[in-house]
Amino acid sequence: MESMVTRFYKAVSNGKIYGVKCRKCGHFTFPPKAGCMKCGAHDMEWKLISGEGKLQFFSSGNLPPMKFAKYHPYAYGAVELKEGPCFFTCIEGLDVSNVEALEAQNAKMPMKVKAKIKRMADLDIVIFKVEK
């Protein structure tokens, strides 16, 4: 069996973002995992995601893990993908410098966002960027 985790990150480094779709029930899982969260089947088909999503909430914490400390402060939010799943990651294009800005922007949710690949802490990962 090929490592799903390695395949995912290799694809991300090559500019492609994959999720998996259950061949039995059609449920979409992101990021890829071996089993279906909905029906429990383990026959998953790799599918590129559209990259479209809606940011539902975000804030910025003052206790980032060691490996992300150098990026602090950054926006971290919950993105509802067009394909269904919610994914939590770094969000670009938001002002996290003060509480007033956090509150004003959160009042405008949901906000259209688009997936973007960014190298953070020596790994190419999936983040989202606010669409202007």
Add this chain to the structure above:
Amino acid sequence: MAYVGNLKEKPVITGVGCTKFGSVLTTPEIKGLGFQELVCTAAFEAMDDSGIDPKDIDAFYIGSMLSHSSHLYSHNTQMADWLGLHLKPAIHFATACSTTNTGAGLAAMSIASGKFRNVLVIGCDILSSAATDNPTIRKPTDPTTLWYWTDFGVDQAYGYHHAYDVATAYGGLPTLGYAKKHHIKMSKMDEAMREIHRTVKLHASRNKKAYVQTTFEQDAKKAGFKDDAEFWTSRKNPFLAWPARARSVLNTVDGASAYIISSESQAKQFCDKEPISIEGFHWSASNYPWYGKDPTDWAIDNTTFETAMKMAGITAKDIDYLSVHDCMQIYHLIESEICGYFKKGEAWKAVMEGRTRYDGDKPMNTSGGKHGKGHAFSASAGADFYEAVKQMRGEAKGRQIKDAPEVSVVHNHGYGMHSAVTVLKR
């Protein structure tokens, strides 16, 4: 609806024990103690409390989360002799911070199966410091390292590596989501969080085993504030992840907790305390994130409360005392509404009216919770059981609920995310 199941014989809690929660580097009651000694302190208190002859303990289940700081695994073998339970059946088990809630169900099933008559359940974690290659020396653990180890519990394939932000995911977004869902202005929400904290501190100040011993009012005064509302919004209480402030989150501590679960017929033979029965329990596991676009709708807790309460044959109306996992104090509101202790959108008003205080009509978390009593990961749920049992027996001096609860529901989360709910009855 999850499969409910039932027990063939009624298991009861016959004894409880818990150390003082604090730091083994500085807290006088536990200063200098190592893992083995903390475990024995809690376990021996539970044995003495139950009146059991240790020879009659048929097995023990020991939980611990951070192997890194305890510097050991195979806790069951290393502790058998220390506990005076040489050659007894024993396992190490864990569901992170909910470990000693899950342990009650495991022990209850062991009793109900007829295999064991009395089972000792223990949890212990030391978070202040890590053991070294010299068993007499511990090295202080800085918060970054502690969370580096702790975060091994969070989706290490993907979630953690995508800029994981614990304060936002656990505290900020659920607080924001609660306010938005119930149309509460952020300034009002901040006041509700302040009032939860006031109750947390009141309870801790009345619990000698709690890490925190001062009230919110005392802290404000000491910091030079006449008005504690000003203290709450001052730079002395910054946002950890807006809108969650520093005082709304857990304090990591060291400690151990233990309880003994026996068959009802056994309990009659040695226990002169009122037995507290395990009426229902359920668990649920989810990878991170455990919620989606509504940061207050938690399937893991919907299912555990619903199934455990159904197993116990109770409804929310029957709950006299509710204990929820409050590593983030916003969970007082979210969990009490999930289980129906309060109607949706009503819990924040109840805390502002002081109804969740030990002397209120809807008491919650009377030990001081994960901020006040402190959070010693795998030992914390056992400390919550300790509090529930003391309340139900009428032994919670200084913070006793007026009419000792007949039905208590104890909820805990295990990092990353596990939910465990147990229904207790006297």
